[in-house]
Amino acid sequence: MSSMLGVLRSQIPHVPHRFLSSRPVRVVRVSHVLPYRATNTSTAVLKLSFFDLLYVTMAPVQNVLFYKGPSLPPFPSIVNSLQSSLATTLAAFPPLSGKLMTQDDGPSSREVVIDCSPGAVSPGVKFVEAEYRGGAVDGMRRLAGDEEHDAEVFALLVPEVGPAGQLPAPVLAVQVTRPAAGDGTVAVGVSMHHSACDGRSFWRFMSAWATAAREPGHHLVQPIFDREQVIRDPRVQQLTRKSKQRFATNAPVDAFRFPPADMARQRRRTFWLGAGEIQSLKQRLCRQGSGIIVEPLSTFVAVSSLVWTSIVRAKSTMDHADDDCYFLLSADIRRRLRPPVDENYFGNCVMGCLARATVADLSRDGDDGLVCAASAIQRAIREDLEDPMANLEHRLALRHGLPADRVTVMGSSNQFRPFETDFGWGAPSRVEMVSMTVMEEVVLRGAPDGGVQVSVALGRTHMEAMTSNFRQDGVHIRQGELSACKGLLKTLHGVIVWG
Incomplete structure (x- = not known):
């Protein structure tokens, strides 16, 4: 075990064997990784901004990256490399070792913060080793x-x-899985929360983590985490204060309130668009x-225009031609706040843009529907981002009332x-957002060679029609395994689809 980790505690979780054997993924070991060295932080408590508070009740950001091929080292070496480089990276990203929690901020105000104190950081970041036993x-x-x-x-x-919205909660956790x-x-x-x-x-x-693993000793630049220092737009600060008052009364503060996905009724599929196909699509639209x-x-x-029209056409009939879709x-x-936020800032700084069109508009023949979609998306970006804080509370209230x-x-x-996340074993063969x-x-x-990966979650009854609409819009789709897709992307101007 590398001394670089400082403290690394391991344990085998106490889970009934009959339960483990029924799951395709079995947890083998749980460790906790501490930052490589003590870091100087301006405060032991990191206060969140309004943009962060929108996501307190939402699911964490979860991604899985698959690596395969002869360049993979033995699994113990992979684990050691990931743990050592994670410890190094956490030294430059200290809040990720902390915990999300609430604290009172006056008699009528409660705030959500990241606790970076030694007591919060000392358990370390959970590092799970697991085996896949399916198939x-x-x-x-x-x-x-x-x-x-x-x-x-x-x-x-x-x-x-x-669970989403339950505090206190760790900010970060990692898992590495091999085949049994x-x-x-x-x-x-x-x-990551x-x-x-x-x-x-x-x-x-x-x-940064991949760089630390691939190039040991490489100096990592520490981002800026202090929200109050970086986000100085007075309108954001005012909304942050209002959010604290809402938390004090246990009122929700969230980005949108759509019902969660019903996995039994949903399918997910990934499309690849090559650089040549994207250029052809742009030319057709223009x-x-x-x-x-x-x-x-x-x-x-x-x-986005291609995907939106394909989905709307798959779901709708002309009986609903006058219905709005979003x-x-x-x-x-x-760069749009006043003053602008430093490019080195680490945290949430995004705002929603809402495009609107009718089913009839997006269902027009030929490329006319695509043009309507592109025009609506461009208009939403232009209008909503000209001043992203203007009438923001009103816009968020309207979003909450949208039909999901x-x-x-x-x-x-x-x-x-x-796909540039190379830990020293080459690029990942597949990357998917799980959340x-x-x-x-x-x-x-962004996909290799200037392409774009498009992953779609959609109701089961609509996925085949959505794929068919891709074909009808003149996009050539090839099916096959991702490893074959990546090789084809170098020579084909087309779309490659899983499923």
Whole structure:
């Protein structure tokens, strides 16, 4: 055990054997990793901002990364490397070793904070070692490349940080899983409390951790965590004070109140768009939408338009042609606050943009429906982000009243590069967000060679029609295992889909 860890306590969880044997993932060992060295923090308690408080009651940000191939070292070496580099990384990210908790802030105010005191940090970050026992010898390799998501198993590949909204709770937990039989595949699962990070911050941590593992001794730049020092827009500060008063009365403060996903009624599938196909899609949209679409057209808007129209057409009939449908996306507003937020800031700093269109508009023939979708998304981004704090409480109240079955939630961004998370064994073969918590959700990720990964969660009865709509919109879809997809991306201008 590396002395770098300072203290690393291990234990075998006391779980009945009959329960363990019935689960495809069995926990083998639970350890706790402490920061490599004591770090100087400006305060033992990190106060959260309004943007953080929106996510206190929501599920954590959970991602699983699959690695496979001959470059993988033996599992004990993987565990040792991940633990040692995690200890190094936590020294630069001290709040991630702490705990989320509430504390009184006056007679009528209660706030949620990250406790970074020695007592909160001393247990360390939970590090779970597990085995996948499902399927045949190559079961985990197939899990990493199957056409359809096995969402129930994916949920067992990320560690728990406690029930959503229940405090106190750890900020971070890590899990590494290997196949019980065979070798050559490993899954790294990470859970981070959403009130501590947005997507940009999450992948910044992952990049730093991977760098520490791949390049021992590399100096990691510590982000800025102090919300009060960085987020100085007076309107944000006012909303933070109001949120504390709401917590004092146990009133919820959340980003949106959609019902949780019913896993029995949901399917998940991942699409890959190659760089050539994306460029072709942009050209089609700009040609058909001349004078309507603002150029240059971003990859995010082009891909989002394709997914949104495909979903709406799969779900709707012309009997509901006049119904409104909505596309809810989260946009980074660090540079849009006044004064702007430092680029080195670690925490939540996103705000929702809501696009609206009718079923009839998105169901127009040819590329006309795509143009309507792209125009609506561009308009929402332009209007909602011109001044993201303007009438914010009113906009949040309107969002709470939206019919959940007509809202497509977009999470993450193609600007994130999770496939660059190389711990020294090469790039991951597959990366998935496990915490897709609503019935209808889309996650965009930057993919190799300029492509985009699109993961879709949708009602079971609509997934096949949604895929068919991709084809009908002129997108060539190839099915197959992810390992084959990544090789094809280098030579094909097309979309590759799991499922």
